[in-house]
Amino acid sequence: MSFFTSLSGMRNAETDLRVISNNIANAETAGFKKSNAQFADLVATGGSTDPRRTPGIGAAVSAISQDFGLGQLEQTGRVLDVAINGDGFIATANAISGDVTFTRNGNLQLVATGELQDAFGDLVQAFPVDATGTPTSTTPANVLVPTVNGAGETLSSISLDAQGLLVATYSDGSNEPVAMISLASFASNGGLRPIGQTKWETTADSGPPTYGQPGIGNLGQLFSGALERSNVDLAEEMVSLLTAQRNFQANARAIDTATAISQTVLNLQR
Structure with a gap:
């Protein structure tokens, strides 16, 4: 199960990276509004499950929300720029x-x-x-x-x-x-x-x-x-980009660890 839990984390990190990349790509697009990825946890539960032993089974994208905050106004001097x-x-x-x-x-x-x-x-x-x-x-x-x-x-x-x-x-x-x-x-x-x-x-x-x-x-x-101008803050997006990258790497490392444990168990059974 730990494989699928970490896989969901990698997929979410990839989605986060795609949203952040789109924001950065449109940093100079007039009238662009940035988006933010939001996530929710997944829990394995049932009517007879002990709430003190409820395991998490990963995460899923709950929404990709748009931020309609006002961007900076840039003077152009052209009458029909509004x-x-x-x-x-x-x-x-x-x-x-x-x-x-x-x-x-x-x-x-x-x-x-x-x-x-x-x-x-x-x-x-x-x-x-x-x-x-x-x-x-x-x-x-x-x-x-x-x-x-x-x-x-x-x-x-x-x-x-x-x-x-x-x-x-x-x-x-x-x-x-x-x-x-x-x-x-x-x-x-x-x-x-x-x-x-x-x-x-x-x-x-x-x-x-x-x-x-x-x-x-x-x-x-x-x-x-x-x-x-776009309401994208490049400094904020770069920090978010590093965070998403670290999340992806951490989930990939968790899969490596789960693989090593499984291999050890298989070796013991020989």
Whole structure:
């Protein structure tokens, strides 16, 4: 039994190493959130088992939890680099399927057609606004910045304030509110499923998204000209890496010891 107990420890140490390695690999990924492996013990027990003699039979992975703590905000000076100083997520929709996912990576792009996209081509979701910049709906939709205004003047620049209001400026100097970036919150961020590209999708555990305006509640304000760095602490991860390595080595040594004892017993029986 000691072989299988130590084997479970080696498997868990390998899982821990994989989680830590993924954290380290994404230390420079904007909007990345680190994960932590959690374990639970396994006990051989039964209705007639003496609790004073209950042996452990190893461990198993109980969860790989995500840490949604805020990463450092790094100034970039680019207008469409957006950081969220709060718990909200930027919602983006796939241009083909329409599937909505959520991200903390605010590296946004304005394409020639006037669509506002994230770094991977998904369409940013925002509330429509009137001429004063007041939202006219609580249902977000794709952002489309007019490249030419009513007077026939071409788009010269865009700006974004802390409340998420996107304003277009045209060659004649006129300004036109376009949309207000919406932020999403969830009953349980830990229930979100990571799908790569620093994006998450909803699950039954996370609950559906609730959309709101930046700066309201815990959603946080938007910082234009900045990106949120990964919340991975490399020093902490290196310590965890050494610990996981030692755990793996200790379990491997336990198997060696069990093998030596078994070999001794077999030699005695000859």
